[in-house]
Amino acid sequence: MEQELMRIGVSLPENLLTKFDTIIEQRGYSSRSEGIRDSIRNYITHYEWMSDVKGRRVGTITLIYDHTKRGLSSALTEIQHDYSHIIKSSVHIHLDHDNCLEVIILDGEGEEVKEVAERTMALKGVNYVKLNTALPAEKS
Template sequence: MEQELMRIGISLPDDLLKKFDSIIKQRGYSSRSEGIRDAIRNYITYFEWMYAVKGRRIAAITLIYDCMKCGLSSSLTEIQHEYSFLIRTSTLAHLEPGNCFEVIVLDGEGQDVRLMTEKLMSLKGVKYVKLNTALPPQNNNQVFR
């Protein structure tokens, strides 16, 4: 059964659209619409996976952001302070001017990990966020808080 197609309009920076068009061509999509549908399906799958993260988790949040964006560093720090009970360590690398790469290692309840990740994702100037989680080891000889 064919679903009705809805037409939408989006605005993108020129460099992002050029990269997207290049990927569309490499992957052999017949149109931008096909690529956008695929990207949206992947986004939904990732969103659903994040909401299924429950119980205690060991996690890493990977970020790339514009460290020159006014107020962004302060906002990132505020969120990290709000969730300091989860954070075990973090590391920051300065890439080319304006871009920072940060990895935050967490240990805590999946819902808290997800909430922190979503707050980071929503900040303007954050270019990339990826959450990875694992169940903590069950070996009682290993100590995790």
């Protein structure tokens, strides 16, 4: 059964659209729409995977952000203080004058690990966030 297609409008910065168009051309998509559909499917799959992070997890959150955005560094610090009971360490690297890379290492309840990543993702000026989790190895 074929589904009805819905038309939407999306506003994007020119540099983001240019990068996206380059990728869809390299990957051989027949249209920008097909690339967007594939991207949305991947986003949904990732969201569903993140929604299932339960039980004890160890993991990392990798983020790249623009430290010149007013209030962003303070907001990131506040999040990390709110979850200091599961954050074991972090590494901070200056990529250039404006951008920083941070890797946060966590060990705790999966729901809280996910909350840290989602709160971080929601901040304006955060350009990249990737959560990776694993079940800790059981002792034998």
